[in-house]
Amino acid sequence: MTTGDRRRFAVILAAGDGKRMKSDRPKVLCEVLFKPMIRWVEDACRAAGVEEICIVEGDQSELLRQAVSPACTFYRQAQRRGTGHAVRMAAEALAGGGDVVVLNGDSPFIDAQTINAAYRQHREEQNAVTVVTAHIAAPFGYGRILRDSAGAVTGIVEEKDADTEQKRITEINSGAYWFDAVFLAGALERITANNAQGEYYLTDVLGIALTDGLRAGGYTAPDSNVTLGANDRRALKTLNEIARQREIDRHLDEGVDIPCDDGVVIGKGVTIGHDTLILPGTILLGNTKIGAHCVIGPNSYLVDSTVGNGTRVNASYMTNAFVGENSTIGPFAQMRPNTSLGNGVKIGDFVEIKNSTIGDKTSVAHLTYIGDSDVGSQCNFGCGVVTANYDGCHKYRTVIGDRAFIGCNTNIIPPVQIGEGAYTAAGTTVDEDVPAGALAIGRVRQQVREEWAAKNINFKGGKK
Template identity: 50%
Template sequence: MTKACAIILAAGQGTRMKSKYPKALCQVLFKPMINWVTDWCLKAGIEEICVVTGQGAQYLEPVLPKQCCTVSQPQQLGTGHAVMMARSFIGEHRSSPILVLNGDAPFVDDAILNQALEQHIEQQAQVTVITAELGNPAGYGRIVRAQDGTVQAIVEERDATESQRAICEVNSGAYCFDADFLLDGLEKLGCKNAQGEYYLTDLVGIAVSERKKVCACRSRDEKVALGANDRAGLLKLNEIANKIEVDRLLEDGVNFYCTDGVVISPDAVVGRDTTLGPGTQLKGHVVIGEDCDIGPSTIIENSTIGNGCQIHSSFIERSVVGSGVRIGPNSHLRPDSVLGDGVKIGNFVEIKNSTLGEKTSVAHLTYIGDSDFGSHINVGCGVVTVNYNGYRKFRSKVGDNAFIGCNTNLVSPVHVGADAYIAAGSTITSDVQSNELAIARARQVNKPDWVEGYRQRELEKKQQSKGK
């Protein structure tokens, strides 16, 4: 198929969103709407993408994939005006069909894009409009067809007659244009309307008047027409998208006892016979193996989890977890943590930028940061790796089969050898060799009958102070 390119309109300020950020940055399932659109384009094989930005471009541009270039629309004077800003991009791609898409329409997917492109090319159209049938078309532009089924116009609801308002086929806001026609048509657009704006929909009327071929690619999925103008609309998009993802996981053999508070990224993959409890959120690129028990109230972000893991009421971000691992409740795996098979992370444990070998146990109330722990290590309650001196981070290493007693401080950088034993309450500032016992604490001194004398002295001091 002929290589296509795309123009994405993302200059809308989203005034009704009441946000300082562009509307296209509002998120559906933790993902900016603009990235839904760019990802669908890339999945459809469209790698030449021009994004039209407006105010707040400095927030939008960093999230765009490398395949995107940008042009600015300083004043928002309508969709036609936005495409005018991309004239040079269109001129550079005269041999390609030009898709024009809204940056806040997350459900115009690769399937409908390819369908529209195929139809556009096969029918040698100058304009192809992606449409949908809505049960309630209120607020949408209607597709007006002639008796032979050809598209005659797109009529906005405020301009529609009563019979036209009864039409259920609506404009999704997504189009495919012949590049030469698009450049020529942009020159003919006017702004003599109540809004004083240049409407892209007027190109359909121009094409019809010039006897150019106009097609409608009708989607069977009404979601392609959905966007969001305010927070309530954005919530609706999230609810629709999340139900799609929950249904997808159910089809894949994932178990839910209750979906309250469950939010699933479209980029999440979960193995069969895994259970996701209430309040579980999978954000970004998440891979979870089979036979896991996740939740309740667990957040996993951009991480990989092996088979047979139990993760309860915990937060995991940008980490890799092996198989048969137990985590939680109330634990935190911060970025760049790697846990081997069979590791145990108990309640109130924080791991950051560290590796733990297989079957190492960190049962409770511990911080491990910037460290490499081997396999079969027992880490007692209250152990802290002291990794920061106020200016730099330092790394420590603990060998296999070591025992780290309760309330131990490992002042990095230190190296604890394999099979070493650190006594409880120690502050370790020097390396401990393999098979050594390290004791680093003050020697206990017991003073017989000290308490009675202490109390008597304190009582006398109190009486003296009253007499003054």
């Protein structure tokens, strides 16, 4: 993207492996609220209007590329030789000039507001480098920001190198920076690995800027969480706890009732209407949309699903499904992908519906499977109904008209149509169309054999 005639782009550092995470995947693919950390960083860049994104990758690049937008450009860091070395891998991008924001792929709480506010300061002060900083109460372990009397940044001192006075400083380096790209490209060629770790540090670029008489600035983020990253599972758990509570607080502020948040996890993309009650053990993820005056939970799991106003979902699963208003789902029901339920629908316990539409005020009370079907309004399903939609090679659809009554333990063998107001008797196997208003009976006629038990069963134990 350009601002005026000035190019803006991002370099995200993502070459770290998962050793300390004890993971087979790159560290940046560990998830916060079920989304990879690097995707949080990419999304923040795009929300800030920074559309040109370069990612410095390490091993397992295929997994990394699957987790981010295909529009990203990738540069490989074959050897891990420090942050300065990582950015140097993207030298081709830096050569195009403009301003570049360098971010860590494992710092998910960087946000668009911070990126843009830091950039404004970067341009207004005409800085060669602008460090994103934050004040924290316990800065132990972090690099401290040194400033002169005018507020310009004069250095970053690491914990191990800080003296007693410097250790009292609470302003720390977040690891996020804006750079003039041309300056950065030249400075990266000048940094050395003359340190105990034998690595090239990006922080050394700041000293080069000051030596060259250029200005270095520091933007202090109002939210210190932008500094947080994760190097192990304990830190990842902390990030998840922070993100989870943020989302819960956001929905509380918007009029959602969460009286006890035990086990409640709500993803960033979820919307919930006012006066909806979220009960313990409920997980809402993806592009899920919940209406007003609903009750969700306890122990419900919804992904990329829509729930209309006034609907209750109790101890049930919904994935890529839609349910209208004033309906009830569960307990112990599963709405699989491409399920669409109308208004006033009742789905009871141990019911599974897949790739089907169910009309308004239809009742499927218990122990039923409906797959690949189009069901009308005001129908009633007895216990134990099954649509046998798959013959081992192909799947077929069932069509059921309005006000049909499907008796207990009916097996429906599609492709068939059951007409409006038609009935199927309990225990019937339907493998032919049923006309509107008709009764289908497809079961063996009952036979009663008198005294059969006495002649065939030894009641003192065992058969004859």
